[in-house]
Amino acid sequence: MDIFKIVDELQKIDGDAIGRLEHASRRHFMNRLGSKIATIAAPMAFATIVNKAYAQSAAAVDVLKFALTLEYLEDEFYKMGISKGVVPAKYKSVYDQISKHETQHVAYLEKALGITDANRAKPNFDFSYGGAFMDTFTNFKTFATISAALEDTGVRAYKGQAGALMMDPAILQVALQVHSVEARHAAVARRIFAIENTSTKTKGWITGKEALISAVQPIYDGEDSMTQGGVNIKGLAGKSDAAITEAFDEVLSKADVLKIAGPFIK
Amino acid sequence: MSSVVDRRSFLMSAGIATSLGAFALSCSTADHPDVPAGGGTVDLGSGDVGVLNYAYALEQLEAAFYIQVIATPYDGMTAAELAVLTDIRDHEIIHRDFFKTAITAAAPASIIPGLEVDFSSIDFKSRTSVLGAAKLFEDTGVAAYNGAGNLIKTPAYLVIAGQIVSVEARHASVIRDLLNPNSMDFAGDDVVDANGFDKAVAPATILGAVQKYIKTKITGANVGK
Numbered sequence: 001m002d003i004f005k006i007v008d009e010l011q012k013i014d015g016d017a018i019g020r021l022e023h024a025s026r027r028h029f030m031n032r033l034g035s036k037i038a039t040i041a042a043p044m045a046f047a048t049i050v051n052k053a054y055a056q057s058a059a060a061v062d063v064l065k066f067a068l069t070l071e072y073l074e075d076e077f078y079k080m081g082i083s084k085g086v087v088p089a090k091y092k093s094v095y096d097q098i099s100k101h102e103t104q105h106v107a108y109l110e111k112a113l114g115i116t117d118a119n120r121a122k123p124n125f126d127f128s129y130g131g132a133f134m135d136t137f138t139n140f141k142t143f144a145t146i147s148a149a150l151e152d153t154g155v156r157a158y159k160g161q162a163g164a165l166m167m168d169p170a171i172l173q174v175a176l177q178v179h180s181v182e183a184r185h186a187a188v189a190r191r192i193f194a195i196e197n198t199s200t201k202t203k204g205w206i207t208g209k210e211a212l213i214s215a216v217q218p219i220y221d222g223e224d225s226m227t228q229g230g231v232n233i234k235g236l237a238g239k240s241d242a243a244i245t246e247a248f249d250e251v252l253s254k255a256d257v258l259k260i261a262g263p264f265i266k
Numbered sequence: 267m268s269s270v271v272d273r274r275s276f277l278m279s280a281g282i283a284t285s286l287g288a289f290a291l292s293c294s295t296a297d298h299p300d301v302p303a304g305g306g307t308v309d310l311g312s313g314d315v316g317v318l319n320y321a322y323a324l325e326q327l328e329a330a331f332y333i334q335v336i337a338t339p340y341d342g343m344t345a346a347e348l349a350v351l352t353d354i355r356d357h358e359i360i361h362r363d364f365f366k367t368a369i370t371a372a373a374p375a376s377i378i379p380g381l382e383v384d385f386s387s388i389d390f391k392s393r394t395s396v397l398g399a400a401k402l403f404e405d406t407g408v409a410a411y412n413g414a415g416n417l418i419k420t421p422a423y424l425v426i427a428g429q430i431v432s433v434e435a436r437h438a439s440v441i442r443d444l445l446n447p448n449s450m451d452f453a454g455d456d457v458v459d460a461n462g463f464d465k466a467v468a469p470a471t472i473l474g475a476v477q478k479y480i481k482t483k484i485t486g487a488n489v490g491k
Contacts, residue, residue, distance in 0.1 A: 090448055091448055093448060093449050094448055094449070094452065096450070097450035097452070097453055097454075098453070100462070101453065101458060101462035102462070103462075104460065104462030107461075108462065108463075155432050159428045159429065159432060162415070162425070163421050166416075166418075166421060170416070173413070173415060173416050173466050174463065176412045176415045176428070176464075177463035177464045177465070177466050178463060178464075179428070179431070180412060180431055180434075180435035180464040181435070181453055181462055181464045183431075183439070184436070184438060184453035185439075185453060186436065187435070187437075188439055188440070188452045188453075191440070191443065203350075204350075204439060205353070205433060228364060228429070229364075229368055229422060229426055231368075233360075233364060233367075236360055236364060236367070237359045237360050237362075237363040239356050239359065243353070243356040243357065243360060244360055246353065246356075246357060246433070247356070247357040247360040247361060247364075247430075247433055248426075248429040249428075249432040249433055250429065251425060251429070
């Protein structure tokens with residue numbers, strides 16, 4: 001990413017860009033908020049401020065829009081499943097909590113992007129995944145499978161975008177704070193999948209590139225990587241390949257995520 | 267290896283595979299960190315190396331904790347719990363040794379020593395005490411990585427941090443679920459805020475919170491700076 005190129009591009013659109021960037025720089029608005037409340041209040045206040053200035057780089061806006069697409073997908077999936085009663089009473093608290101978070105993520109991202117009822121462009125979703133799942137909202141086993149798959153995808157998607165946000169430290173931090181919540185979701189969703197699908201090998205973490213079911217293998221390709229930071233870590237600490245692959249989650253590029261999510265989007 | 271081994275070259279240098287291979291051989295059965303140099307304060311250092319040492323310190327703490335948990339299981343530990351906690355132990359050991367390798371390659375003069383831990387406040391015979399401590403360590407790890415992410419200057423290090431923090435979050439979620447099964451606690455309102463965000467806490471605050479579990483005094487004033 002070339003900051004000079006981004007600034008040049010912004011200058012073509014808005015001659016004031018340099019001034020806006022400086023005005024809305026992280027240090028500037030953090031100082032305005034006061035350091036004590038900055039860590040607590042910053043995200044929502046920040047979301048308000050960014051609407052008014054080019055506080056984000058063009059790259060950050062792309063990331064936020066990409067994230068919002070996935071959050072819309074998850075939000076609608078859970079709202080629909082819960083309203084149709086596919087979740088057994090035993091797991092109601094779990095999925096209600098997950099659903100709540102996805103709704104909160106949508107709210108935050110829409111605010112950051114200046115999206116309101118007037119200009120929302122939410123895709124229509126196909127939760128049959130192009131006909132692969134005919135009982136998404138009538139069979140809890142299927143719902144639980146798709147839930148875990150969506151959460152694991154979300155983790156890899158956010159992780160894959162962290163690099164693109166290095167120029168936007170406040171947004172990077174927000175992305176990381178959402179990313180770890182999706183990972184919390186993924187862990188319990190996988191464990192419920194395991195119980196409901198009598199899969200004794202599926203854990204809260206991803207072993208090798210084992211897919212929940214074969215239809216969602218693309219979500220797990222690459223998770224068997226034994227190379228970290230360019231170094232082959234096979235045998236590290238005398239641990240098994242399984243343990244080593246579990247210890248690191250892997251990124252997915254935006255292109256790969258959109259390919260995976262594609263069949264969900266009409 | 268060139269005389270100036272800058273941070274990026276740990277990723278690309280052909281010499282790394284050799285040093286890693288040698289390291290792996292010598293540490294294949296090492297489940298315990300090195301004995302610390304003794305007395306005085308350990309400085310995590312500055313910039314990216316400071317962040318790596320910071321992560322290494324926290325992973326040392328977690329590894330040591332879970333090694334103890336498995337060595338002296340709490341009363342009534344089920345087979346399923348043993349499997350989960352053994353997995354977590356292994357992940358933390360892998361994380362710890364990965365950072366040791368990476369920092370040794372990138373900045374051998376700056377790597378912190380093995381830290382001496384203090385778990386006297388934890389009752390390893392008690393499920394509540396152990397899982398409570400596990401929950402604290404995992405949540406703290408998540409908050410620490412989230413709070414340090416935007417301090418990192420080298421993209422490859424940010425990727426690594428990202429790859430680890432989600433695993434720590436999975437750990438946190440599972441531990442919380444063991445404590446209160448099928449509740450909202452896996453990602454409870456005590457840790458996930460009204461925006462649906464996990465915590466992101468600055469290094470100084472994290473270090474203050476974990477100091478009671480580490481005998482060695484640690485200073486991280488320049489982490490990421």
